[in-house]
Amino acid sequence: MTGTTQDLTGRVALVSGGGRGIGAAIVRRLADRGASVAVNYRSDRASAEALVSEMRGAGHHVTALRADVSDPAQSTRLVDAVVEEFGRLDALASNAGVEHFGALESITVADFNHVFHTNVAGQLFLTQAAAAAMRDGGRIVLTSSVSARLAVRHHTLYAASKAAVSAMVLNLAPELADAGIAINAIAPGGTATDMASEVSHRYIHPALSGVDPQTVVKTLSALGRMAQPDEIAAVVAFLLSPEASYLTGATIDASAGAGG
Numbered sequence: 001m002t003g004t005t006q007d008l009t010g011r012v013a014l015v016s017g018g019g020r021g022i023g024a025a026i027v028r029r030l031a032d033r034g035a036s037v038a039v040n041y042r043s044d045r046a047s048a049e050a051l052v053s054e055m056r057g058a059g060h061h062v063t064a065l066r067a068d069v070s071d072p073a074q075s076t077r078l079v080d081a082v083v084e085e086f087g088r089l090d091a092l093a094s095n096a097g098v099e100h101f102g103a104l105e106s107i108t109v110a111d112f113n114h115v116f117h118t119n120v121a122g123q124l125f126l127t128q129a130a131a132a133a134m135r136d137g138g139r140i141v142l143t144s145s146v147s148a149r150l151a152v153r154h155h156t157l158y159a160a161s162k163a164a165v166s167a168m169v170l171n172l173a174p175e176l177a178d179a180g181i182a183i184n185a186i187a188p189g190g191t192a193t194d195m196a197s198e199v200s201h202r203y204i205h206p207a208l209s210g211v212d213p214q215t216v217v218k219t220l221s222a223l224g225r226m227a228q229p230d231e232i233a234a235v236v237a238f239l240l241s242p243e244a245s246y247l248t249g250a251t252i253d254a255s256a257g258a259g260g
Helices: 021-032 045-057 072-086 109-133 156-177 194-203 213-219 229-239
Strands: 012-016 036-041 062-066 091-094 139-143 182-188 251-254
Touching (some): 021 036, 036 045, 045 062, 062 072, 072 109, 139 156, 156 182, 156 251, 182 229
Parallel strands (some): 091 139, 182 251
């Protein structure tokens, strides 16, 4: 892509939750477009290091950095480590998050704290640390979800946390614009990842028992299929590129029309 407005040569990006799934696809996209990339992981060191080895083998400048981004202190140290390694930080793709399904009567304070601490506070304080390290022209993409506008059984905590992310980027946009930083969010629909395979059966209404869960998820898409991680990564890469110069405060729906 060299010579296009999506060329990221000379830029430094941090991808949280970057070792697998959508995060790994984002790392590959950004590296292929010329960016140096820090791959953040929390526990799956093997996947992160395998990705780094793959990218370095292709001639890319990529490194793996461990941090639990639900802990603000670790987010700050993570950003510091990126700047120490690469000399700067230009872009953040905040991809790390947790799922949750549970009926109202089963939700505990611990459940609430875990989901909101990771999906909302984690993204907020990682943004805080990243923005402090960025210069004019910095770009941030957080992860919301199409779940924020879908009625799904037992998905209340997760959906609410993702709706909060969309509200967060909308309200941070004018503040960060003062520093020349753009912030947006992406709202993926059903995507063919390990996480989706593990939890998709919970979308099933009892009346649909016996139906393949993936089939039900696919019916939410106008295209009749789930997204591939690289298709979501392509949207993130666009939002982190100069080509998205007039986009900030937006949540970009990448769900192929799910739910509407």
